[in-house]
């Protein structure tokens with residue numbers, strides 16, 4: 001019996017938490033006492049066999065700032081992906097809802113960046129690339145803990161509009177030049193996306209580059225070196241960290257361990273008190 005296989009009769013399903021591109025997600029209870037979120041993966045959206053094979057590896061990825069994968073119900077269609085429940089939902093929605101309050105607390109904003117950075121430092125240490133790090137793919141739980149979710153799932157999406165860097169659903173505004181040009185993903189491309197996520201946090205969930213169209217963003221960022229502007233609520237020292245995440249050459253971007261030190265030093269000082 002595979003340890004990552006969950007018996008669906010041990011799941012109780014409640015209200016829908018959201019409808020992602022890949023199906024719906026419901027709040028649930030596993031074995032009467034464990035709060036979970038159950039993704040019912042819409043058929044045809046994902047390469048399910050490859051995902052189920054990878055699930056055992058993803059289940060081994062455990063960190064206090066990663067949304068824990070508990071297992072899958074793969075003996076049925078649609079398959080269920082059973083993960084840790086996060087009661088405040090996506091970080092993007094949380095930022096937008098709380099914008100008026102948290103933009104006045106830069107130390108809280110910096111703490112959110114640090115939590116995401118720690119999860120990414122852990123994934124980097126496991127040579128695991130997220131490929132779609134953004135505030136919409138992070139979740140907020142009890143005591144305002146922030147966790148990175150849906151890591152690695154991008155590899156199993158079948159929709160070319162999402163997987164091709166010229167597709168309409170590709171996350172252009174979170175992608176570095178080497179991904180836009182050559183689809184070269186690495187932990188350093190996750191670092192670029194982390195810089196954009198920091199900008200999302202310090203703007204209270206604004207859309208990067210506003211209404212500028214995706215293809216115009218590619219032109220401006222790749223060919224004219226344009227970068228996101230410093231958010232009003234963002235101290236200069238924090239903006240400097242975002243900017244180094246957006247170095248054109250990925251070799252000049254810091255890894256997540258270095259980023260964690262930089263952010264931790266700022267949160268110790270009173271820059272963001």
Ligand SMILES: Cn1cc(-c2ccnc(-n3ncc4cc(C(C)(C)C)cc(F)c4c3=O)c2CO)cc(Nc2ccncn2)c1=O
Nearest residue numbers: 017018019020022025037084085086087089132150153154
């Ligand atoms: C674990 N979890 C997941 C969700 C939830 C709901 C709907 N869609 C999603 N998402 N969001 C994003 C997402 C992204 C992907 C990529 C392949 C990376 C593109 C693949 C997915 F499969 C999802 C997904 O399913 C989630 C994220 O997986 C909501 C929770 N919680 C709440 C609580 C209150 N209100 C709303 N949501 C929760 O605890």
